[in-house]
Amino acid sequence: MLTSELEKLLIKAVKKVADKEMNSVHIEPTSDEKFGDFASNIAMMLSKEAKKNPRELAQAIIDHLPKNELIEKTEIAGPGFINFWLSPAAYASALEELGNQLEKNTFGQLDIGKGQKAVTDSSHPNVAKPMGVHHLLSTILGQSINNLLKKSGYEVVRDNYLGDWGTQFGKLTYAIKTWGDMNQIEGDPIPELLKLYVKFHEEADKDAALEERGRQEFKKLEDGDQENRKLWTWICDISLIEFKKIWKRLGAEFDMIHGESFYEDKMPAIIKDGLKKKVIIEGLVKEEAGEDSPLSRGRGSKGASLIIPMNDENVPPCILQKSDGATTYATRDLARMKYWQDEVKADLGINIVDVAQKLHFDQIFEAAEKLGISKMKHLHIEFGRMEFPEGGMSTRKGKVVLLEDVLNEAERRAAEKIKDHNSALSAEEQAELARMMGIGAVKYNVLSQNRQKNYTFVWDQMLSFEGNSAPYLQYAYARTRSIFRKSSESEDIHPRLQINKSEEKNLLKKIFSFEEVIEQATKQYKPNLLCTYLFELAQSFSHLYNNLRIIDAEPAERATRLKLVEATSYVLKNGLEILGIEVPERM
Numbered sequence: 001m002l003t004s005e006l007e008k009l010l011i012k013a014v015k016k017v018a019d020k021e022m023n024s025v026h027i028e029p030t031s032d033e034k035f036g037d038f039a040s041n042i043a044m045m046l047s048k049e050a051k052k053n054p055r056e057l058a059q060a061i062i063d064h065l066p067k068n069e070l071i072e073k074t075e076i077a078g079p080g081f082i083n084f085w086l087s088p089a090a091y092a093s094a095l096e097e098l099g100n101q102l103e104k105n106t107f108g109q110l111d112i113g114k115g116q117k118a119v120t121d122s123s124h125p126n127v128a129k130p131m132g133v134h135h136l137l138s139t140i141l142g143q144s145i146n147n148l149l150k151k152s153g154y155e156v157v158r159d160n161y162l163g164d165w166g167t168q169f170g171k172l173t174y175a176i177k178t179w180g181d182m183n184q185i186e187g188d189p190i191p192e193l194l195k196l197y198v199k200f201h202e203e204a205d206k207d208a209a210l211e212e213r214g215r216q217e218f219k220k221l222e223d224g225d226q227e228n229r230k231l232w233t234w235i236c237d238i239s240l241i242e243f244k245k246i247w248k249r250l251g252a253e254f255d256m257i258h259g260e261s262f263y264e265d266k267m268p269a270i271i272k273d274g275l276k277k278k279v280i281i282e283g284l285v286k287e288e289a290g291e292d293s294p295l296s297r298g299r300g301s302k303g304a305s306l307i308i309p310m311n312d313e314n315v316p317p318c319i320l321q322k323s324d325g326a327t328t329y330a331t332r333d334l335a336r337m338k339y340w341q342d343e344v345k346a347d348l349g350i351n352i353v354d355v356a357q358k359l360h361f362d363q364i365f366e367a368a369e370k371l372g373i374s375k376m377k378h379l380h381i382e383f384g385r386m387e388f389p390e391g392g393m394s395t396r397k398g399k400v401v402l403l404e405d406v407l408n409e410a411e412r413r414a415a416e417k418i419k420d421h422n423s424a425l426s427a428e429e430q431a432e433l434a435r436m437m438g439i440g441a442v443k444y445n446v447l448s449q450n451r452q453k454n455y456t457f458v459w460d461q462m463l464s465f466e467g468n469s470a471p472y473l474q475y476a477y478a479r480t481r482s483i484f485r486k487s488s489e490s491e492d493i494h495p496r497l498q499i500n501k502s503e504e505k506n507l508l509k510k511i512f513s514f515e516e517v518i519e520q521a522t523k524q525y526k527p528n529l530l531c532t533y534l535f536e537l538a539q540s541f542s543h544l545y546n547n548l549r550i551i552d553a554e555p556a557e558r559a560t561r562l563k564l565v566e567a568t569s570y571v572l573k574n575g576l577e578i579l580g581i582e583v584p585e586r587m
Helices: 002-018 042-050 054-063 088-104 135-151 167-179 182-187 189-206 209-222 226-250 260-276 329-344 355-371 403-420 427-447 470-486 502-512 514-524 527-547 555-578
Strands: 038-040 071-077 081-086 117-121 155-160 281-284 304-308 318-321 348-354 377-383
Touching (some): 002 038, 002 081, 042 054, 042 081, 054 081, 117 329, 135 155, 135 348, 135 427, 155 329, 167 209, 189 209, 209 226, 260 318, 260 355, 318 329, 329 355, 403 427, 470 555, 502 514, 502 555, 527 555
Parallel strands (some): 117 348
Antiparallel strands (some): 281 304, 304 318
């Protein structure tokens, strides 16, 4: 609101000085109040085109600003920045308008995605395996990106593409038939299945022939073998029950949960059409490595396979069918892309998957374009891998940090923290607060980092409650609610708002940055931008709280500061909700 009015004045001045129509002008808050409230580099941007010295052009723009009550003072700084000091009346008016938006619950709601439908895929754990802590990355990033898209006006369809198909199930089936005890497996399904999966690989290291037996069991599953299908269906069902428990704790919800198997009957048409168009050809390929990676299932075999060559000869071909007739993960992914196009009817498809799968997505995006199966825009929103100081994780070797264990430990540590502060909350309230703090801390630790960098799993860091953390922001929100509880609701005094103190101005400017941050975080698919903003907002609020009287201030100051507290409370709650983090009313 402050910058929008200032922008209008600048656009009019630029039109007069440079005879140039502009839809927008860049304006940003200054980092130091001695340089004013806001600054613009418009003169520097236009100087070359206008054939004028930037400082001269800046002065001309200032001279042609329409008469207004918004600007109290202007100065030219450095090579041609225009610095603006706004009047107290401008701040008060903006705060009044902000109050109206808060009442209508429209502040922070954007329309950049209006009329567009986005479908996203996130979480996608592998059936028959426990969810490890690394599954946090796609699950939590997906949840926050979905919320950002919704806040920006998109219609969002949340997909969860489970890993429920591929050679790994042949190996697991062989292990169950050879070494498994169904009574024992049914008693504790997921851990027992993991043990058998690990045992298969231990034995395969001694006897390479087991790999082929695993592939044979999967081929039987693909061909509809009744025994293998029944076992596979049971494994999928009990796995989904366990997954849903974790998703519920994390607050992650999905509109569709379709595994790879869902697309089994949708692949033949793609292959048939590709062969007819001669986009798909027969070719010899080297055996693919890395079966334990969910996006590497369906390893290519030596011999003639069905492939789509890539434009770049240095990029391996996209393998759609192995020499033994088995399909690959790429085939199923192409069928999923076509389903998103034909059935979901989305404009934008977003795959939230780690950076290790970049080649895979490069291949299938090019393959989809050549096949002409999807006109919608497809994106791979990549994120770094989760690293472990003591060594890598591997489900083959049974080395997994369970996500459930991390969440349990987070809540336990939060409960201890609450007890250490002699909380006056009831036991039930303390348990609920520990849940919010613990889960929030885990989520924030992931989301506050740049998704394109690797994450190092360290217990104390993952569960940090200090500094830039979810509990710090939750406490800031709870403090805003406490202020309102202590203020007299019966008092019916509505003096004109006035903003004079730097703490008030800085907090209001930070609040007004909310919408811009939402837009940038959405366009870049980076929740960490929102995390940084919320932390800075909480710091600005704390600075006001610690330096200025609020409840017992003079009437005009009290009304103004309560309005600022209200806006802070609103933005903290909305911002944390976008991140999927709950806020407590009391701490």
